[in-house]
Amino acid sequence: MTIHRMDNVGIVVDDLDAAIAFFTELGMELEGRMPIEGSWAGSVVGLADMRSEIAMMRIPDGPGRLELAKYHTPEAITPEPEITPANTLGLHRVMFAVDDIEDTLARLRPHGAELVGEVARYEDSYLLCYLRGPSGIILALAEQLG
Template identity: 50%
Template sequence: MTTRIDNVGIAVRDLEAAIAFFTDLGLELLGRDEVSGEWADTAVGLDGNHARIAMLEAPGGQGRIELFEQLHPDAIETEPTLPNEIGMHRVALQVDDIDASLALAARHGCAPLRGVADYQGVYRLTYLRGPSGILVMLAQAMQPG
């Protein structure tokens, strides 16, 4: 049996804002769709499921994120995840220039939770809140390779 991770799904309040944020950080928009019907109800386990979705991919096919904006039933607001909570946690993106990536994130109103840290001279990294409160970790390798 072969298993691989295909994508990670993230519910967002505003699909367009989330697409703009992640594409500015270098992900490529692969496509969009609107899903509903019996197959969607069955797959998701939610009667009347209706959502707008977008699939994004990291350069070189290194991972995918599916963003979805729930149209029906209504989305349920929750508190943003904290870094020490159990459950789905964050999306981590490796970037080649963390300062440039933070400048792009700032255009979307996103800033580091505390600052940029140096992890043992190997990575510069930070957590920030993306669209809809999504925790996003940015990491830049400090040495090529």
């Protein structure tokens, strides 16, 4: 059995417009936006009477995509605590390689981005950081040095 590709990573958000704006500022493009509902959708995700809206974001000229989902019914569940630490079980973060971490952070801060820790240097190879975006999403950024 062969895996052909990783198609996308799904992220549940509470404000779809804010998440789209955030990831657009990061450099992704909106590929499409549509409602998802009906018995077929509920049977896939295991939620009766499910109604949601998704936005597919893609990396320009690249294979990576994010599926942002806003659940209207049933409403999304907020984890306890709402802001979970980096060692919480489950999907942890999505990492993006960027040209300039400081510029990227400056562009994302008006969209609610906050550093989780600080920008750190790994040897002479990378600048790295974790940041929290809309709906508590954790992103990692990596800037290759030299």
